Amino acid sequence: MEILTQPFGVQATSYTLINDHGVALSVTDFGARIVSLRVPLATGERELVLGFDSAEEYQQKDTFIGATIGRVAGRIAGAHWAHDGVDYQFEANENDNTLHSGVIGFDQRYWQAAPQVTATEARVVFAYVSEDGENGFPGQVTVNVTYALANDNVWRLTYEAVTDTPTLFNPTNHVYFNLTGDPSQSVAAHQLKIAADTFAPIGDKNLTTGEIRSVAGTSFDFRAAKPVGTTIESTDDQHQRVGHGLDHPFLLQDTQGAPQAELLSPDGLVRVAMTTTAPAVVVFTGNFGTDFTLPMRQSQLKKHGGITLETQAVPGAERFAQYGDIVLTPASPYQQVTEFKLDF
Helix, strand or coil: CEEEEEECCCCCEEEEEECCCCCEEEEECECCEEEEEEEEECCEEEECECCCCCHHHHHHHCCCCCCEECCECCEEHHHEEEECCEEEECCCCECCEEECCCCCCHHHCECEEEEEECCCEEEEEEEEEECCCHHHCCCCEEEEEEEEEECCCEEEEEEEEEECCCEECECEECCEECCCCCCCCCHHHCEEEECCCEECCECHHHCECCCCEECCCCCCCCCCCEECHHHHCCCCHHHHCCCCCCEEEEECCCCCCCCCEEEECCCCCCEEEEEECCCEEEEECCCCCCCCEEEECCEEEECCCCEEEEEECCCCCCCCHHHCCCEEECCECEEEEEEEEEEC
16 A cells, blocks of 8 residues: 655645555545546556546636535525524525535635555545635534545545534535546446435426435436436436436435445446445536537546536435435534445
């Protein structure tokens, strides 16, 4: 196990965690984000996630890719939250709503980093203090995000947070997978399996509606593995409202430690198996415009060039109790653990 440290642009630093099997996980203090995940195959090293080569590239192109998203991932309708007689107003940065906590969320903050190596894993603990009133959110929140890579080829993400005042808190990681190693290739041929009997539909402005719907008989049924393309190419009404692609929360089953989501590369050489303590996973399939292109490393990111597995509570929980409780209080510290097992 080892950690290699190097500059990641002008102000940022990257940390590459390498295990004894040659798996390399690179993360940075800019946005407490993953920038690279490489595995050694017989055909050569393969990149499994989308990313750029410096903090400045993220700032210029897309700060959400690979980042820690917070305080609240997803959309807050009307950019406000009423609690205990107070109406808190947040930044409206998408239509009239708050997306991923505002213009400058966790994804654009510089975090304090503490790299550590043990006999069985390498890890980096990123720490950030979100001050009272930041982006309109009440309370001072102290957050730790830990990336760990173990010799069993598990990448583990741990979120921990405490607050001095009740506030909203529902973070996630905005990693995009493309197991082909080429972001110009659609993820349509990836096989996806999700242990979820229900999902949360989305309506106008990509907001959840409060409904919880069975996946049975719909294109959202991933209880058996199937190509992602069978859903992103669907023409039912639900997809016409979101531009032919997934941007939906799936309510996860308790699988007693078995994978709750699995993603398999089109050539069958790489599998990612996910387990989480979070109640849901938001799956987004890079629903960019048909003519969309974005330079990325030695390629071009195109529409459906990545797929996310964003573990969190269902967005909209601040409005709909049936989606859970995302109010963080001083009496109940936050912890969430997500693991991605790599088979190759």
